[in-house]
Amino acid sequence: MNTTLLSGLNPPQLQAVTLPSQSALILAGAGSGKTRVLTTRIAYLISTGAVSPHEILAVTFTNKAAKEMITRLSAMLPINTRGMWIGTFHGLCNRLLRAHYREAALPQTFQILDSGDQLSAIKRVMKAQNVDDEKFPPREMQNFISGSKEQGLRAHDVEAFDPYTRRKVEVYAEYDAQCQREGVVDFSELLLRCYELLTRNTALREHYQERFKHILVDEFQDTNHLQYQWLKLLAGGGVTGSDVQRHTSSRQDRHSLFAVGDDDQSIYAFRGANVGNMKDLLRDFKVEAVIKLEQNYRSHGNILDAANALISNNRNRMGKNLWTQALGGEKLRVYEAPTDVEEAGFVVNEIRQLKSDGFKLAEIALLYRSNAQSRVLEHALVSAGLSYRVYGGLRFFERQEIKHALAYLRLMQNTDDDNALLRVINFPTRGIGARSIEQVQESAQMHGTTLWDAAARAGGKVSAFVGLIESLRSATAALPLPEIMDHVLVHSGLLEHYQNEKGAKKREAEERLENLKELVTAATLFVHENEDDSLTSFLTHASLEAGEHQAGDQEDALHLMTVHASKGLEFNAVFITGLEEGLFPHQNSQRVEGGLDEERRLMYVAITRARRRLYMSFAQRRMLNGQVSYGAPSAFLKELPEALLQWLSARAAPRNPFASFGYSSPVTPVQAPQQKEIAGAVWKTGQSVMHQKFGAGVVTGVEGRGNDGRVQVNFKHAGSKWLALEYAKLTAL
DNA sequence: CGCACGTGGTTTTTT
DNA sequence: ACCACGTGCG
Numbered sequence: 001m002n003t004t005l006l007s008g009l010n011p012p013q014l015q016a017v018t019l020p021s022q023s024a025l026i027l028a029g030a031g032s033g034k035t036r037v038l039t040t041r042i043a044y045l046i047s048t049g050a051v052s053p054h055e056i057l058a059v060t061f062t063n064k065a066a067k068e069m070i071t072r073l074s075a076m077l078p079i080n081t082r083g084m085w086i087g088t089f090h091g092l093c094n095r096l097l098r099a100h101y102r103e104a105a106l107p108q109t110f111q112i113l114d115s116g117d118q119l120s121a122i123k124r125v126m127k128a129q130n131v132d133d134e135k136f137p138p139r140e141m142q143n144f145i146s147g148s149k150e151q152g153l154r155a156h157d158v159e160a161f162d163p164y165t166r167r168k169v170e171v172y173a174e175y176d177a178q179c180q181r182e183g184v185v186d187f188s189e190l191l192l193r194c195y196e197l198l199t200r201n202t203a204l205r206e207h208y209q210e211r212f213k214h215i216l217v218d219e220f221q222d223t224n225h226l227q228y229q230w231l232k233l234l235a236g237g238g239v240t241g242s243d244v245q246r247h248t249s250s251r252q253d254r255h256s257l258f259a260v261g262d263d264d265q266s267i268y269a270f271r272g273a274n275v276g277n278m279k280d281l282l283r284d285f286k287v288e289a290v291i292k293l294e295q296n297y298r299s300h301g302n303i304l305d306a307a308n309a310l311i312s313n314n315r316n317r318m319g320k321n322l323w324t325q326a327l328g329g330e331k332l333r334v335y336e337a338p339t340d341v342e343e344a345g346f347v348v349n350e351i352r353q354l355k356s357d358g359f360k361l362a363e364i365a366l367l368y369r370s371n372a373q374s375r376v377l378e379h380a381l382v383s384a385g386l387s388y389r390v391y392g393g394l395r396f397f398e399r400q401e402i403k404h405a406l407a408y409l410r411l412m413q414n415t416d417d418d419n420a421l422l423r424v425i426n427f428p429t430r431g432i433g434a435r436s437i438e439q440v441q442e443s444a445q446m447h448g449t450t451l452w453d454a455a456a457r458a459g460g461k462v463s464a465f466v467g468l469i470e471s472l473r474s475a476t477a478a479l480p481l482p483e484i485m486d487h488v489l490v491h492s493g494l495l496e497h498y499q500n501e502k503g504a505k506k507r508e509a510e511e512r513l514e515n516l517k518e519l520v521t522a523a524t525l526f527v528h529e530n531e532d533d534s535l536t537s538f539l540t541h542a543s544l545e546a547g548e549h550q551a552g553d554q555e556d557a558l559h560l561m562t563v564h565a566s567k568g569l570e571f572n573a574v575f576i577t578g579l580e581e582g583l584f585p586h587q588n589s590q591r592v593e594g595g596l597d598e599e600r601r602l603m604y605v606a607i608t609r610a611r612r613r614l615y616m617s618f619a620q621r622r623m624l625n626g627q628v629s630y631g632a633p634s635a636f637l638k639e640l641p642e643a644l645l646q647w648l649s650a651r652a653a654p655r656n657p658f659a660s661f662g663y664s665s666p667v668t669p670v671q672a673p674q675q676k677e678i679a680g681a682v683w684k685t686g687q688s689v690m691h692q693k694f695g696a697g698v699v700t701g702v703e704g705r706g707n708d709g710r711v712q713v714n715f716k717h718a719g720s721k722w723l724a725l726e727y728a729k730l731t732a733l
Numbered sequence: 734c735g736c737a738c739g740t741g742g743t744t745t746t747t748t
Numbered sequence: 749a750c751c752a753c754g755t756g757c758g
């Protein structure tokens with residue numbers, strides 16, 4: 001075998017890579033070479049002849065990670081990675097369902113609903129069922145349905161003891177029926193349908209169990225319940241199943257689940273990720289090999305020490321301590337700004353300095369807790385003439401104009417797709433209004449047909465639309481994908497619609513036209529890169545890979561993104577901004593069990609992105625939701641060892657750990673607090689107060705006086721807050 | 734039918 | 749402050 005494959009691995013990495021066929025859990029800390037271990041493991045298995053490439057199943061969380069793995073693998077081994085099963089849970093399930101669509105009771109060209117499509121589908125069901133969307137917000141319904149599916153529960157499996165839940169279950173059931181009629185599946189359906197297929201169909205299950213001798217999973221801490229069940233099923237159901245005994249000869253090979261993850265970087269519990277899967281894995285698979293990768297190759301010592309100190313405040317960790325051979329390096333720079341705007345100004349100045357120190361802009365990241373925070377930063381960067389890219393946000397295939405174009409294609413291919421029909425029946429506007437559409441829907445309901453059939457029965461403009469779709473279909477039947485795309489854009493009237501846009505919407509329309517052009521380019525690219533260049537395949541690609549807009553990738557630009565989006569990335573210099581109570585940790589995390597711990601892990605992820613230099617900043621007040629809000633410095637700052645920090649702002653670090661640092665000590669009131677005074681009161685610490693929204697609390701800090709001042713109140717239920725006296729309605733108790 | 738204005742709600746996000 | 753959605757008017 002290729003001996004250079006293993007060179008340069010440290011002992012635990014080597015142990016993980018060369019582990020004999022058995023299940024294992026690799027606890028891989030931030031920057032410990034996780035991806036490298038995973039890919040090298042695959043390369044090792046193949047090059048030793050233990051397995052052939054097609055016997056490997058590798059699961060990642062994002063398409064990007066899957067692509068990265070494939071790229072690295074092709075560089076390591078002279079093999080064709082095309083036939084390999086490397087992908088996301090959803091991508092792999094899709095592949096399996098396409099191969100066995102009949103057994104899965106799906107049409108051959110079934111399409112995939114993204115979250116937006118799913119929401120509109122749910123709204124339609126609710127409307128048809130006369131469900132009050134005040135009592136049952138569609139978004140909540142969506143979470144209920146997706147959540148149930150991710151628990152492996154169909155509508156009839158959900159326990160409903162109250163009328164409220166029963167109603168939701170009814171909608172769930174009808175939603176699934178509607179999807180089935182329309183030949184579409186949502187994201188969680190891909191997984192559940194695949195899981196059920198394998199559970200039900202013994203021959204199929206055994207075929208794949210036999211085939212996938214090695215299953216490898218990345219970011220295992222982010223798996224949800226259903227994903228873990230799916231893995232268990234394919235791995236042979238753990239070691240408890242009786243079928244295991246029947247295959248004693250291949251036993252060694254059958255139960256090799258190689259999971260890599262880091263419980264400290266679990267930041268997606270809010271969307272169903274279950275860290276508990278890590279401990280379950282140890283039990284279910286009788287894992288003997290827990291290998292910890294604790295040597296960090298990324299960050300300087302101080303940065304790592306800070307991260308370790310912070311995360312040590314979390315309970316229920318699997319236990320792991322990152323270390324590095326790198327020296328301490330610089331201290332972590334902390335800055336307190338009066339306002340969010342000045343915080344952004346500080347960031348700009350520092351970036352200028354970094355730039356003249358030889359840092360590339362692309363090596364610098366600006367991180368924040370929530371997307372809304374990027375605005376102020378962007379504004380400052382534009383003024384300073386610094387180029388940047390915002391990551392995340394609206395993705396290419398989720399743009400309105402792209403979804404419209406794709407809806408035409410979907411409808412051409414599957415006329416049962418009511419979602420697609422409703423999206424474009426009157427876009428561009430062709431005189432089919434709400435009333436006409438309602439009539440079509442009623443007709444469909446009455447005759448028990450799809451909207452398409454009902455539309456075909458109708459007359460006038462509606463049936464003209466049916467004719468349009470049919471002519472699009474027949475005209476493009478023999479064309480290659482990019483030409484189909486082009487034809488549809490022209491003859492659907494989409495291009496014309498945007499070309500005719502004038503006035504205020506002109507700019508926006510021009511951008512949309514650009515995107516539509518890019519859609520044709522994307523189709524061309526897709527045809528070149530994929531063996532299966534069918535329309536179905538492209539539409540699937542569009543749903544499953546919403547796709548980053550790739551333009552301007554080579555330009556030297558700053559990276560702006562949420563902390564969530566930064567997971568897995570690294571930068572020479574990192575700014576963590578908006579470190580204020582209520583923002584980071586976020587207010588809403590208080591309401592959730594374990595919420596603060598997840599916020600802390602998020603902070604841990606943020607800190608460990610930095611290689612050499614880390615800035616952390618906060619503002620005394622900032623515009624939030626159109627209002628000025630005051631936040632105390634983040635509690636996380638206090639959890640970092642003082643010795644590792646260098647305060648850049650005028651104000652020094654607190655001497656007293658109990659003081660709310662960064663602020664002056666309470667001002668002595670000039671007059672005694674009065675009963676029942678609303679605004680303009682002078683408060684002193686220790687005073688019990690009542691707030692309309694937050695309830696009862698005690699004043700713990702005062703700054704300024706009269707209407708210009710603000711007070712810190714520790715509320716019994718709502719936690720500690722700074723309140724501007726100008727706005728806050730406080731009453732003395 | 735289509736547009737203009739008003740209202741409410743705002744953590745994080747991949748597939 | 750901003751955006752998405754819904755209602756009411758021309």
